[in-house]
Amino acid sequence: MNISKWFSRQTIYNAIAALLLIAGCVCLVLGVIAAIDWKISPALSLMGAALVLFFAATVERFETLKGLGMEAKLATLDGKIDEASRLLNQIKMVAEITGKTSLSMYAQAGRITDPPSHEEMYELIGKVKESLQSIGSSPATIQEAIQPCTRIMQHELTRAITKAMVKEIHTKQHEIRNTLGGTQTADFVNNQMREIERLEEIRLQLLHSNGLAQNSYPDNLIALLRSDSVSNFNSAGETANELEHFADQMRVLRHTGKLASPDKWFARAREAYSR
Known part of the structure; x- marks a missing residue:
């Protein structure tokens, strides 16, 4: 009788596992098709669903599941379902971030006129930070991970402010070049060229932070704007x-990775590439 019950239960488990695997394959195929069609959100949802279905179909086969520095003992599924669920949520979170980042980079590759918005980058920073905190990453590791996005956000806000x-500066350089026509002394030409080069160095500092240490930014740029070297420019003080x-x-x-007033930041940063 016990053997009959066990056989009946195992048959049900196998049937359910087969259905879960089939459903997972369908979700995976649909997710790939959606990604090819640039439908990023549906693609991520379908791929996430496929991951969950595959895991649900095969989890009882594992005695020990390891990943991302975590370990869940699965000697008996019923006794460890809470721990397995927590592990699955963390795996799913990392998978979603990885998939979203990869698809976003692939979809926007080469689109110079349509870079990721600050809202998108800020949301991604938050998810990366939450994911790394959930697996016990150190603050230094998290800061290093989010640095590419935070530097882009900082750079584009500065670009909008210094436009x-x-x-x-560009107008002033053009005016100086116009004085070089005709007969001029060598000293005059050399002095004018040096001034053009000096202004170009300042322009690059404003546009690309050239030569400015990031750990003391933007204080070093503010000090430059309040120095005598740019005192003749009307917009320097503002x-x-x-x-x-x-x-x-x-x-x-x-x-x-946090902003006190994200809406004000986003609104000002949008002007970085506006005409």
């Missing part, structure tokens, strides 16, 4: 004041 100043307004948020973003 008027950069334009003013640019320095606005950078100072966002300075604390820049520092906190680099270290924690």
Whole structure:
């Protein structure tokens, strides 16, 4: 009688596992098709569902499941279902982030006119941070992981704030070049060329942070804008004041991935590439 019950139960388990595997394969195929069609959100949902179905169909076959520095003992499924569920949630979280990042980078590769928005990057930073915290990563590791996105966000906000100043420098360089026509002394030409080079160095510092240490940014750029070297530019003071307004948020973003006023940041950063 016991053998009959065991056989009947095992048959049911096998049938359910087969159905779960078939459903997982269907979700995986549909997810790949959605990714090919650039439907990123449905692709991630379907691939995540496939991962869950595959795991559910095969989990009872494992005595020990290891991954991402975690271990779940599965000697009896009924006794360890809570621990397996927690592990599955963490695996799913990492898989979603990995899939979203990979698909986003692939979908937007080469689209210079359509870079990821600050809202998208900020959301991704939050998910990466939450994922790494859930598996016990150190603050230094998390800061290093989110650094590429935080630096891009910082750079593009600075680009928006310094746009008027950069334009003013470019106009000044053009005016200096116009004085080089006709008969001029060698000393005059050399002095004018040196001034053009000096202004170009400042312009690159504003646009790309050239030569500016990141651990003291944007204080070093604010100091430059308030120095005598750019005192003849009308927009220097206003640019320095606005950078100072966002300075604390820049520092906190680099270290924690958080913004105190994200909406104000996003709105100002959108102007980085506007005409």
